[in-house]
Amino acid sequence: MFEKTGVATREMVMTKFPPIERINNGPVAVVECYQKIPCNPCSTACPFGAITVGEDINNIPCRDENLCTGCGQCVAKCPGLAIMIVDGSKSDETVQFRIPYEFLPLPEAGETVVGLDRAGQPICKAKVLRVMNPPAFDRTPVVTLEVERKYLYDFRNFRREAEANG
Numbered sequence: 096m097f098e099k100t101g102v103a104t105r106e107m108v109m110t111k112f113p114p115i116e117r118i119n120n121g122p123v124a125v126v127e128c129y130q131k132i133p134c135n136p137c138s139t140a141c142p143f144g145a146i147t148v149g150e151d152i153n154n155i156p157c158r159d160e161n162l163c164t165g166c167g168q169c170v171a172k173c174p175g176l177a178i179m180i181v182d183g184s185k186s187d188e189t190v191q192f193r194i195p196y197e198f199l200p201l202p203e204a205g206e207t208v209v210g211l212d213r214a215g216q217p218i219c220k221a222k223v224l225r226v227m228n229p230p231a232f233d234r235t236p237v238v239t240l241e242v243e244r245k246y247l248y249d250f251r252n253f254r255r256e257a258e259a260n261g
């Protein structure tokens with residue numbers, strides 16, 4: 096399935112999420128890297144040693160949720176846009192995501208956008224809380240969004256309403 100579509104199955108996705116108790120405790124990285132590739136900026140970018148690739152650069156990165164502070168420094172560093180931060184500590188009804196977003200124009204804080212699943216299908220509304228695009232992110236802006244909690248394991252990206260309306 097993944098080999099054909101490039102879309103991770105729910106089973107695959109769940110192997111990358113930490114337990115819900117950890118998510119509800121505060122921000123934590125979800126590293127959706129599923130294939131062996133020669134890559135490791137996620138590991139070298141983490142100041143807390145929370146992502147390990149190991150001696151073989153082809154290894155799939157492993158994130159330790161107990162070392163991860165959710166600082167987000169790895170998000171913009173991943174060339175595959177494979178990392179996002181999830182945070183379930185702010186509300187019982189919603190979760191926050193920090194995701195890399197390389198489309199222009201960028202959204203603005205306060206904007207409502209269309210939440211997309213891993214197949215790019217619209218699934219929900221999402222509220223943009225913050226857009227970060229400092230030089231250190233090297234043209235990979237990071238957008239913080241608020242999404243209904245029931246979409247925790249489905250939400251993966253967004254598009255702006257204007258784009259949805261053509």
Ligand code: SF4
Nearest residue numbers: 141163164166167169
């Ligand atoms: S969010 Fe911060 S602490 Fe967590 S893996 Fe990424 S760089 Fe490391």
Ligand code: SF4
Nearest residue numbers: 128134136137173175
């Ligand atoms: S930087 Fe991204 S693509 Fe590269 S190994 Fe880390 S998670 Fe995978």
